[in-house]
Amino acid sequence: MAAQKGKLVLLKADLTGASPQVFTTLAGLRTTAWTINGEDVDVTTKDDNGWQQRLSGAGVRSLGISANGVFQDSAGEETVRQWAFDQSINLFQITFENGDSLECSFQISSYERTGDHDGPETYALTLNSHGAPVYTAA
Numbered sequence: 001m002a003a004q005k006g007k008l009v010l011l012k013a014d015l016t017g018a019s020p021q022v023f024t025t026l027a028g029l030r031t032t033a034w035t036i037n038g039e040d041v042d043v044t045t046k047d048d049n050g051w052q053q054r055l056s057g058a059g060v061r062s063l064g065i066s067a068n069g070v071f072q073d074s075a076g077e078e079t080v081r082q083w084a085f086d087q088s089i090n091l092f093q094i095t096f097e098n099g100d101s102l103e104c105s106f107q108i109s110s111y112e113r114t115g116d117h118d119g120p121e122t123y124a125l126t127l128n129s130h131g132a133p134v135y136t137a138a
Contacts (some may be wrong), residue, residue, distance in 0.1 A: 011067060014091040015079065023093045026076035027123065030069040032094070034102075037062045063104060063133050065094070068124035077113070080125065084111035089130045099138025105130040 009032055012023035039059030044052045071077040083090055087107060094102045106127035115121035 009097070010095045011069070012093040012095060013079070014093075021091060024076075025072055026080060027067075027071045028069050029067045029094075030122070032065065032067045034063060034065045037064065063129035065106070065127040066124070067127075068122060070120050070122055077121075077123065080108065080111065080123070081113070084108040084125070092127060101136050102133055103136070104133035 009029045010025050011027045011029055012025050014021040015024050016022055038061045041055040041058040042052060043055045071080075089105050089107050092104060092106050106129055108125055109128045110124075110126035112124040113121065114124075
């Protein structure tokens with residue numbers, strides 16, 4: 001895989017709930033990190049000679065995304081802020097420079113908005129998955 005520019009990663013959301021989904025860009029991301037979490041299920045018995053055994057694919061999985069950046073407009077900030085207040089679950093899409101995308105329903109578990117007197121207003125948020133994510137390669 002060739003190196004990609006991080007500046008072309010965008011946070012989008014389905015604002016209408018229509019079918020098919022229409023994703024609107026909410027914000028440009030300055031930094032993004034995502035973590036796939038999976039619980040282990042221990043199935044060790046006395047016959048395993050003291051070595052722990054795990055059951056493949058049996059644990060609960062989740063996807064967490066932390067991001068920060070600059071909103072494209074005030075409507076995007078208002079939408080995200082309201083979703084954070086409501087603790088609602090909404091469909092998001094993250095797009096990458098090479099055309100890949102990640103779609104999943106997420107709940108905003110953390111939202112921070114900051115601004116210096118001589119710089120842009122920025123945000124930081126944490127998204128926690130609700131259901132299985134879909135990663136689509138271009």
